[in-house]
Amino acid sequence: MSASCLTRVAAFALAVVALGPSRAAGYAFLLVEGGQGRTRQWQPSRFVDSRVPWFVTNVVDGRLAGERSFVDVAAAAFGHWEAVDESSIAFAFRGEMNRRNRDPSDNRNLVTFADAASLGSGVLGATFITSGSDGRITDADIVLSRAIDFTTRFSAFAGSYDAESILTHEIGHLIGLDHTGLVRATMAPFTDRGDVHQRSLATDDLLGAGMLYPEADFPAGRGTLAGTVSRDGEAVFLAHVVATTVNGRAIASGYTRPDGTYRIDGLPPDVYVVHAERLDGPVRPSNVAGFRQGFGQAETTEYETTFHYE
Numbered sequence: 001m002s003a004s005c006l007t008r009v010a011a012f013a014l015a016v017v018a019l020g021p022s023r024a025a026g027y028a029f030l031l032v033e034g035g036q037g038r039t040r041q042w043q044p045s046r047f048v049d050s051r052v053p054w055f056v057t058n059v060v061d062g063r064l065a066g067e068r069s070f071v072d073v074a075a076a077a078f079g080h081w082e083a084v085d086e087s088s089i090a091f092a093f094r095g096e097m098n099r100r101n102r103d104p105s106d107n108r109n110l111v112t113f114a115d116a117a118s119l120g121s122g123v124l125g126a127t128f129i130t131s132g133s134d135g136r137i138t139d140a141d142i143v144l145s146r147a148i149d150f151t152t153r154f155s156a157f158a159g160s161y162d163a164e165s166i167l168t169h170e171i172g173h174l175i176g177l178d179h180t181g182l183v184r185a186t187m188a189p190f191t192d193r194g195d196v197h198q199r200s201l202a203t204d205d206l207l208g209a210g211m212l213y214p215e216a217d218f219p220a221g222r223g224t225l226a227g228t229v230s231r232d233g234e235a236v237f238l239a240h241v242v243a244t245t246v247n248g249r250a251i252a253s254g255y256t257r258p259d260g261t262y263r264i265d266g267l268p269p270d271v272y273v274v275h276a277e278r279l280d281g282p283v284r285p286s287n288v289a290g291f292r293q294g295f296g297q298a299e300t301t302e303y304e305t306t307f308h309y310e
């Protein structure tokens with residue numbers, strides 16, 4: 001089992017503004033620990049109607065305020081991923097459960113609350129995934145911190161964290177996505193009070209979901225960027241490789257593997273500028289543990305950002 005979480009933005013707010021083209025994108029997968037790149041994902045065909053089931057607690061004891069119920073907000077968040085054209089992933093709400101604590105092995109994917117002490121400092125929400133060595137996910141529970149003020153309002157509310165945005169992010173983990181290095185995507189690891197942009201999936205989020213659960217017509221007709229990042233002949237592991245249009249819009253990104261190779265699939269046909277950068281903030285290697293642990297080694301450090309055309 002492992003956890004992936006969303007933390008409050010804290011001191012990173014300025015960096016987020018400075019780095020953020022408005023529809024930036026990027027994707028990475030949660031990998032089997034030591035599995036040399038094997039992805040962790042559902043096999044939806046196991047389920048009725050090929051829909052991944054989810055449940056919600058009816059012990060709603062977190063600090064929630066707003067006009068929508070917790071279950072309605074969760075349904076909206078699952079709906080964002082189900083609406084992705086590139087992806088076939090679908091979900092089914094299977095009812096309320098009369099308990100508050102998650103169970104990593106009951107094969108019931110529960111959306112619930114957890115004490116802050118069990119989540120770590122600054123963590124708003126987290127997703128706990130159980131999978132086998134083959135990468136097949138059997139259980140994924142999403143929790144929100146009981147210590148945080150959340151809003152369930154339709155509209156943005158400056159004083160609280162947006163439950164729909166945070167659940168949308170956590171459901172990205174539930175389907176097998178790790179954090180992206182692109183700060184305006186839903187799978188970026190930070191948010192702030194009043195921020196609702198993570199309700200809206202960025203291109204990079206869409207492509208990540210599409211590559212894990214491709215619709216029949218995807219990624220046909222799309223492009224792939226692939227290459228190797230090296231320094232003085234040595235492979236660079238965990239460089240963030242970003243594909244940006246010539247107009248400056250970051251479309252998608254990925255991370256290099258221990259042999260320095262990267263591959264970004266599903267790209268809309270276009271001319272891209274590619275750059276490789278170190279994960280030196282705001283997103284850091286510790287934020288992409290679900291990818292890094294797939295290879296069981298430390299990232300390359302001490303190198304500079306490099307741009308070139310492809």
Ligand SMILES: [Zn+2]
Pocket residue numbers: 004005006169170173179188189
């Ligand atoms: Zn997260």
